[in-house]
Every structure is written in C-alpha cells, then in structure tokens.
Amino acid sequence: MKALKATIAVAMLFMGTIWANAQGTINTVVTVAGHIVNAASLEPVECSYGVYDASGRKVGQTRRATISNGYLVTGLQPGERYTLRIEDPRFFKQDYTIEIPKTSKYLEVSKDFTVRMMEAGRKFMLSPNPFDLKKSNLKVGAEELLEEVVRILALNPNVKVDVVCYPDADGLPADVTKQTQERGNALRDFMVKQGVSAQRITVKPTSTTDPLNPPPLRKGAKGKRYVGPVYVVVTQI
Amino acid sequence: MKRIFLLAAGLAVAFAAMTPVSVAQTTSSAKAGGGQGKALTSKTIGSHADEVIGVFVNDANSQFATCSIDETIKLWSLPDGKELRTLTGHIGQVNNISYSGDDKYLASASSDRTVRIWNTETGAQEAVLKGHTAEVIGVYFSQDNSSVVASTSFDKTIKLWDWKLGVELKTLRGHSMQTNNVAYSYDGRLLASCSDDRTIKIWSTDAPVREALMTLEGHAAPVLTVLFSFDSKLLASSDQDGVIKIWSMPTGDLIRTINAHTGMIQDLSFAEDNKTIISGSIDGTVKSWNVESGENTMTHAAGVEVWSLDVTSNGNIIMLGCADGTVRLLSDSGNERGRAPKGGK
Numbered sequence: 001m002k003a004l005k006a007t008i009a010v011a012m013l014f015m016g017t018i019w020a021n022a023q024g025t026i027n028t029v030v031t032v033a034g035h036i037v038n039a040a041s042l043e044p045v046e047c048s049y050g051v052y053d054a055s056g057r058k059v060g061q062t063r064r065a066t067i068s069n070g071y072l073v074t075g076l077q078p079g080e081r082y083t084l085r086i087e088d089p090r091f092f093k094q095d096y097t098i099e100i101p102k103t104s105k106y107l108e109v110s111k112d113f114t115v116r117m118m119e120a121g122r123k124f125m126l127s128p129n130p131f132d133l134k135k136s137n138l139k140v141g142a143e144e145l146l147e148e149v150v151r152i153l154a155l156n157p158n159v160k161v162d163v164v165c166y167p168d169a170d171g172l173p174a175d176v177t178k179q180t181q182e183r184g185n186a187l188r189d190f191m192v193k194q195g196v197s198a199q200r201i202t203v204k205p206t207s208t209t210d211p212l213n214p215p216p217l218r219k220g221a222k223g224k225r226y227v228g229p230v231y232v233v234v235t236q237i
Numbered sequence: 238m239k240r241i242f243l244l245a246a247g248l249a250v251a252f253a254a255m256t257p258v259s260v261a262q263t264t265s266s267a268k269a270g271g272g273q274g275k276a277l278t279s280k281t282i283g284s285h286a287d288e289v290i291g292v293f294v295n296d297a298n299s300q301f302a303t304c305s306i307d308e309t310i311k312l313w314s315l316p317d318g319k320e321l322r323t324l325t326g327h328i329g330q331v332n333n334i335s336y337s338g339d340d341k342y343l344a345s346a347s348s349d350r351t352v353r354i355w356n357t358e359t360g361a362q363e364a365v366l367k368g369h370t371a372e373v374i375g376v377y378f379s380q381d382n383s384s385v386v387a388s389t390s391f392d393k394t395i396k397l398w399d400w401k402l403g404v405e406l407k408t409l410r411g412h413s414m415q416t417n418n419v420a421y422s423y424d425g426r427l428l429a430s431c432s433d434d435r436t437i438k439i440w441s442t443d444a445p446v447r448e449a450l451m452t453l454e455g456h457a458a459p460v461l462t463v464l465f466s467f468d469s470k471l472l473a474s475s476d477q478d479g480v481i482k483i484w485s486m487p488t489g490d491l492i493r494t495i496n497a498h499t500g501m502i503q504d505l506s507f508a509e510d511n512k513t514i515i516s517g518s519i520d521g522t523v524k525s526w527n528v529e530s531g532e533n534t535m536t537h538a539a540g541v542e543v544w545s546l547d548v549t550s551n552g553n554i555i556m557l558g559c560a561d562g563t564v565r566l567l568s569d570s571g572n573e574r575g576r577a578p579k580g581g582k
Binding site: 034035037039042099101103107108109110111112113114127128129139140141142144145225 | 286287306307326327328329330347348349350368369370371372391392393394396402403404405406407408410
C-alpha cells in the first residue's frame with residue numbers, strides 16, 4: 001500500500017513538472033563558472049566583479065573570485081545576455097559579455113576572463129599582432145582585436161598610453177623608425193576613430209628589433225614571417 | 238582522423254591514379270626494417286605562404302586539410318592532390334585542425350585565441366569560439382558525431398566546447414605550463430592532453446568530472462603530441478627531444494620508449510593495425526615504428542623539416558606539411574597496385 005502511494009506521488013510530481021514546464025512556471029537556469037586570470041601571467045587572481053542583466057540591473061551583490069575556486073554565477077536565464085564587470089581598483093575596469101544559450105535543460109557553462117593590473121609602466125603586448133609582415137596598415141580582422149583595447153580605454157578615462165611598435169627586422173634606422181612610426185599612427189588613428197581622445201595616445205617609434213621578443217634564430221623555430229611586436233604601455237592612471 | 242597504414246608493410250598505393258598537378262616530384266630511397274628496401278616518391282602538390290604546421294585527412298579519404306603560419310587553411314582533394322579551397326578568417330597563425338567524425342566540419346585552432354568551425358563543403362565559417370585567454374594550440378573533434386570539440390592553449394587549460402550551442406562546456410585545469418595537444422580515445426571515454434610541463438594528463442569525458450584521472454610522467458622534454466590507438470588500448474606521445482613513448486591504456490603504464498629522431502617530433506600517427514606509428518620531425522625525416530618491438534621499419538628523408546603529417550586510412554598516401562611551406566604527398570612507389578579500397582573504421 002505504501003509503495004502504491006509512493007508511486008502515485010512520484011507520478012503526480014512528474015505530471016506536475018510537465019504541466020509546470022508547459023506553463024513556463026519552472027524557469028530553466030544556467031550556471032557560469034570559471035577563473036579570472038591575470039592577462040600577463042595567466043594565473044588566477046582574487047578579484048571583485050559584478051554581474052548585470054541586459055537592462056543594466058545588477059544581478060545580486062558585488063562578488064569576489066578566488067584564486068583556488070574562481071568565480072561562480074548561478075541562476076542566469078537562457079537566451080539572455082549579461083555583463084560581467086571587473087570592479088576591483090587594482091585592475092582596469094573591464095566589461096565582458098556573457099551570452100547564455102537558449103536551452104530547456106539546466107546547463108553549466110565555463111568561461112574565463114582576463115584582467116590587467118592598473119599600474120603606470122605596465123606593458124601589454126598586442127597578440128596576435130595587428131600587422132602583417134612589412135605592412136604598416138592594420139591587417140584584416142585586427143579591428144576585432146583592437147576593440148578590446150578601445151573598450152578598456154573607454155571604461156578607464158584617466159588612463160594614458162604609449163603605443164610602441166618594433167620593426168620586423170633590423171635595418172637602416174631611418175627606414176625602421178619610419179615603419180614603426182607608421183604602424184603606431186595606424187593604431188592611434190583607429191582608436192581615435194573609435195572615440196578615444198588623441199591626447200591619451202602617444203606613438204613611440206623604435207629603431208631596433210624588440211630585445212624582449214627578438215626574431216627567432218634557432219633551428220626549428222617556427223615562422224619566416226616574424227612581425228615586430230606591438231605594445232601598449234600605460235603611462236598614466 | 239589520424240589513421241595510418243604502414244607503407245613499409247606493403248599496402249597498395251594510389252599514386253598512379255593521381256592527377257598530375259604537382260609542381261615537383263622526387264623519388265628518394267627509404268630503408269625499411271628487415272632489409273626491405275622501398276622507394277618512396279615525394280610529390281609537392283602546392284604550398285602555403287609559410288610553414289605548414291597541421292595536416293588532417295577526413296574519414297572518407299576524399300579530402301585533407303592543411304593549416305599554416307600564414308593564417309590560412311587549405312583543403313585538398315584526394316587522391317589527386319588538387320587544391321580545393323582556402324579558408325581565411327583567422328587573424329593569427331593556424332596551429333591545428335581536426336575533421337568532425339562525419340567529415341562535414343573542420344575545427345581549427347589559432348594564435349588569435351579562437352577555435353573556428355568550418356563547413357567543409359561550402360567553406361563557410363560556422364562558428365567562432367572565444368574563451369581561451371591565450372593562443373590556442375591544439376584542437377580535436379569528438380569522433381562520435383556530437384558537436385563537442387576539445388582545444389588546448391598557452392593558457393594551460395583544455396576547453397571542451399559545444400560549437401552548435403556556442404558554449405564552453407568545461408575547462409580542465411591541472412597542467413602547470415602550456416598545453417600543446419589533445420586527443421579523444423576512439424571509444425569516447427578518455428581525453429589525453431600533453432604539455433610543456435613534460436606530462437600527459439588523462440581526463441574522463443564524463444561531463445561532471447573535472448579532475449584528471451591520472452598524470453603520466455616520464456618525458457624529459459615538453460610533450461608535443463598525444464594520440465590514442467584505434468582500439469584505445471595504447472597512447473603514443475612525442476616530445477621536443479625526438480622521443481616517442483608508448484603507454485598502456487587505461488592503466489597508464491609505460492610500455493616502451495623510442496629514441497626516434499634527432500629533432501623535435503611535432504606530429505605522430507597510429508596505424509590501424511594498432512602496432513605501427515609514423516612520426517615526422519624537424520630533423521627532416523619521416524619514420525615508422527613497430528610499437529611492440531621498438532623497431533624502426535621505415536625511414537624517409539624528406540630533405541626538409543617536417544612539421545605535420547597524416548595518411549589515408551588505406552595507407553596509400555602520406556601527407557606532409559613542411560617548413561618550406563610545401564604540402565607533399567608521399568607514396569610507396571615500389572609497391573603500386575592502383576587504388577586500394579578504403580580502410581574501414
């Protein structure tokens with residue numbers, strides 16, 4: 001008799017769940033988890049962040065990611081878009097979009113984010129390189145890469161930067177300096193077009209190849225097309 | 238799918254059926270184990286603008302793909318070796334490629350930090366998967382016709398993606414240095430990753446499990462490639478010192494170490510007999526090995542650094558990706574019997 005009652009209860013619960021789902025009264029939720037990592041070291045960091053829905057409303061309180069466990073955001077709705085905002089004075093303010101896929105089942109999604117230390121003198125290499133070998137105009141698709149830099153500068157309006165480009169190879173100083181100046185100008189022009197004040201960007205040409213990341217020489221080194229590295233150096237915060 | 242039949246084992250060759258589209262053709266001698274001399278014919282069918290660092294043949298043996306530092310992917314027909322299409326869209330070098338089990342899609346891993354999915358019939362870019370925080374080095378499609386793809390990166394992680402849903406399903410952490418390559422076992426139960434930290438980690442493909450099942454130690458240099466045998470009972474790995482190791486799976490016991498090459502081994506493939514592996518190295522040679530005895534059964538001097546290789550399942554043609562940008566087809570010209578039937582899975 002007990003078993004029969006239990007079976008009936010389970011069946012009713014099952015039917016009820018189906019009905020509730022059909023009525024849309026049970027919301028499917030999605031969990032997003034991952035690490036917030038230092039863009040330079042790629043190591044996890046402790047960091048405060050907030051999550052905002054599409055209308056800009058904060059979902060819950062400001063949270064803190066830990067080094068060992070990363071971050072965890074639960075209860076996000078399928079088909080919705082959220083913004084994870086870095087809200088920690090040690091790091092540049094940064095926004096990341098989280099697109100939650102449409103799903104009718106509970107889903108766990110993984111996502112890592114990078115942060116950059118808010119310090120004058122910090123140097124960030126643009127990777128992949130926005131230039132092609134021996135070219136001074138931005139390569140196709142580089143805009144997508146540079147948008148991240150533009151977004152960071154937009155969210156951190158007091159920051160000023162130097163753009164430092166290194167040549168693809170050593171050569172006559174005048175030629176090399178001209179190439180790196182032109183590349184720097186192309187980067188600055190792009191950022192200015194995107195709304196960053198020209199006063200915040202200084203182009204610093206160079207006349208020798210990058211001593212930190214020189215052209216590969218050893219046997220087996222990949223790449224005939226070594227392109228001189230490009231750095232954004234923070235000069236004022 | 239990285240499947241190889243050993244040329245030196247005397248399998249049929251389809252070179253006679255190939256359309257003469259080559260820009261260069263050379264014949265060089267190769268030594269086979271047991272004193273069996275073979276003349277391997279190398280045919281250059283085309284080139285990239287820079288080093289070719291990935292080669293992958295589809296399951297139907299009708300097509301193969303190459304990827305390069307020149308930021309492109311090229312599709313080539315088989316057996317004629319005709320260039321079919323160039324896929325552009327990555328904004329960094331393309332480090333690795335993998336066909337889906339049904340051959341409809343190709344996944345590519347790039348230094349632009351993305352994994353991209355391409356339609357192999359139309360050449361259309363179907364998805365851009367963003368989530369790695371550094372260059373993406375390795376990629377491998379789950380071969381069970383699901384939409385799951387695994388990738389490795391300089392960010393030290395392995396990420397599993399559902400590309401149709403457009404999400405990262407899982408991030409696997411544990412390597413202490415960059416992860417170089419990843420491979421699914423053919424029974425679909427395990428995933429292997431290798432790293433500059435000189436270890437190989439074995440992971441469960443079960444969704445809730447995020448810890449490595451085991452860590453295989455023994456390499457004395459960064460481990461560049463891992464690959465399961467077709468019966469999923471062996472795992473082969475190669476490293477920067479030119480060493481190959483064979484591991485018993487799922488126990489993880491080391492069976493054999495082969496000092497295979499004098500330079501790094503960037504690519505490795507298992508034969509369908511599960512006893513033979515073929516390796517390509519920057520020392521300029523392609524070699525085959527009997528994993529049971531450790532015997533070198535074939536050596537071919539390519540005359541150029543070999544970054545990547547794969548072979549048709551019936552063993553007719555080995556495809557080489559080389560440091561000079563060339564894509565070469567290698568066949569056993571001493572044993573041509575016309576086009577052999579396709580090897581089964």
